Amino acid sequence: MKQDNKKLWTMFLILGLILIVSLIIAAFLEPGEGIINYNTAIIPVNGVITVGESNGFFDDPVVSSTEMIKTIEKIKEDKKVKAVILEINSPGGSPVATDEISEAVKSLKANNITTVAWIREVGASGAYWIASSTDYIVAHRMSITGSIGVYGSYLEWFGLMNRYNVTYKRLVSGEYKDTGTPYRPMSYQEETMIQKKLDKLHEYFINAVAENRKLPVENVKELATGEIFLGIEAKEYGLVDELGSKENALNYIELKINEKPLAKEFSKEKTLFESLMGIMSRNSFYIGKGISSSLIKESTLTITT
Amino acid sequence: MEYASFWKRALSFIIDLLFINVIIIWPFEASIMSYSIEIRMQDFPMKIYFIVFIIFILSMLYFTFFEYYLSQSPGQLLMKIKVESDKDIGFFKSLLRNIYLLPLFPFYLLWIIEPLYLIFYKERLLEKITNTRTVMQKSELYKKYNLRKV
Numbered sequence: 317m318k319q320d321n322k323k324l325w326t327m328f329l330i331l332g333l334i335l336i337v338s339l340i341i342a343a344f345l346e347p348g349e350g351i352i353n354y355n356t357a358i359i360p361v362n363g364v365i366t367v368g369e370s371n372g373f374f375d376d377p378v379v380s381s382t383e384m385i386k387t388i389e390k391i392k393e394d395k396k397v398k399a400v401i402l403e404i405n406s407p408g409g410s411p412v413a414t415d416e417i418s419e420a421v422k423s424l425k426a427n428n429i430t431t432v433a434w435i436r437e438v439g440a441s442g443a444y445w446i447a448s449s450t451d452y453i454v455a456h457r458m459s460i461t462g463s464i465g466v467y468g469s470y471l472e473w474f475g476l477m478n479r480y481n482v483t484y485k486r487l488v489s490g491e492y493k494d495t496g497t498p499y500r501p502m503s504y505q506e507e508t509m510i511q512k513k514l515d516k517l518h519e520y521f522i523n524a525v526a527e528n529r530k531l532p533v534e535n536v537k538e539l540a541t542g543e544i545f546l547g548i549e550a551k552e553y554g555l556v557d558e559l560g561s562k563e564n565a566l567n568y569i570e571l572k573i574n575e576k577p578l579a580k581e582f583s584k585e586k587t588l589f590e591s592l593m594g595i596m597s598r599n600s601f602y603i604g605k606g607i608s609s610s611l612i613k614e615s616t617l618t619i620t621t
Numbered sequence: 622m623e624y625a626s627f628w629k630r631a632l633s634f635i636i637d638l639l640f641i642n643v644i645i646i647w648p649f650e651a652s653i654m655s656y657s658i659e660i661r662m663q664d665f666p667m668k669i670y671f672i673v674f675i676i677f678i679l680s681m682l683y684f685t686f687f688e689y690y691l692s693q694s695p696g697q698l699l700m701k702i703k704v705e706s707d708k709d710i711g712f713f714k715s716l717l718r719n720i721y722l723l724p725l726f727p728f729y730l731l732w733i734i735e736p737l738y739l740i741f742y743k744e745r746l747l748e749k750i751t752n753t754r755t756v757m758q759k760s761e762l763y764k765k766y767n768l769r770k771v
Contacts, residue, residue, distance in 0.1 A: 323698075326690055326691055327687070327695060327698070330683075330686050330687060330690065330691075331644055331695070333686075334644050334645060334679060334682065334686070335644040335645075335648070337679065338645050338647075338648040338649065338679055341648075341675055342648040342651070345652045345672065
């Protein structure tokens with residue numbers, strides 16, 4: 317019994333000692349300057365824009381308007397933040413989510429926060445709509461932007477179904493209730509109706525870009541064919557303000573806020589587990605990438621710049 | 622002497638990980654979180670790796686100290702298993718037993734080798750090398766075979 321007690325005390329002593337050592341080392345690891353004295357928030361806009369959320373750790377990244385609005389609200393409450401950079405790498409997505417994010421970005425201006433969009437690889441369609449709602453757009457000269465248009469195309473399977481004698485039993489109350497089902501061909505009336513709605517959304521998009529960029533609606537209409545523009549073309553058409561990188565975005569912010577910008581990334585808060593898993597998955601990705609790239613390099617023709 | 626079963630060892634390891642989470646990882650939580658926020662901003666990954674390195678070293682020392690001083694870690698105590706050796710378990714032997722926690726190559730490989738070796742030979746490779754064993758506590762053996770202390 318006495319020995320058991322002694323054992324327990326020794327155990328607590330060792331646990332206590334290790335805890336103290338951990339605390340001492342942790343105290344010496346000060347967070348970076350940008351983390352403490354930040355004045356600029358970086359918000360990643362990475363992936364397809366949606367109102368929902370990413371389902372799991374291994375899913376493709378999405379830009380959730382719900383999460384984005386929460387992040388923007390947090391920034392508005394943070395008195396340290398004087399400028400925001402939207403780091404955009406997105407092909408667009410849901411018009412509703414896009415508009416929600418665009419409105420939230422505009423609300424930052426009302427709080428005297430300078431907003432800059434930094435388009436990296438892709439900032440097209442809805443992502444460009446969001447970018448246009450900032451004060452200044454910086455894009456890489458080879459980035460893909462523009463794509464001012466709306467589409468609702470889908471696959472129709474009825475031909476394939478017919479081939480295998482699978483039929484669609486239509487039971488609806490309300491003529492247009494099953495419009496858009498892939499199991500039957502769309503009627504002329506349905507097509508006209510959907511096209512009208514797409515045109516309406518297109519008009520909203522054009523007006524939003526014209527208003528945000530202070531461009532004549534007619535000019536934007538001419539560009540709004542759904543065509544994608546390289547960063548350099550977008551600059552010519554007035555869709556972006558400057559060609560460059562994050563440095564250019566930071567330089568603009570420095571001019572606007574009259575102090576050296578210190579950036580901190582604001583995104584959905586990660587749990588400790590997610591942070592550690594992030595590091596581990598990054599390692600695994602690079603290990604896998606190393607192995608696969610050595611195989612692919614040898615077996616396929618790859619065109620790269 | 623009877624080797625501790627794989628499941629008892631696995632459970633004791635999980636319990637120890639919970640202790641490690643509280644006394645080793647938790648103090649670094651703020652640093653990990655703040656650095657991981659800026660992980661994509663180029664200058665910080667090295668610091669994150671440094672923290673992870675420290676966490677692994679401290680975890681290795683956790684097992685080393687417990688096995689050296691008490692022949693069992695808190696997880697092993699709760700699962701009623703312990704480490705033993707023909708001679709006394711010296712500090713070096715304890716350290717070597719847990720060298721798989723050193724986050725450096727080639728010790729990473731032991732993360733795969735050790736569990737596999739354990740499944741096939743009822744002991745870890747590092748236990749074989751250090752001539753140590755993880756066995757059931759005597760009290761458990763008495764219970765298992767319905768024996769009484771005389």
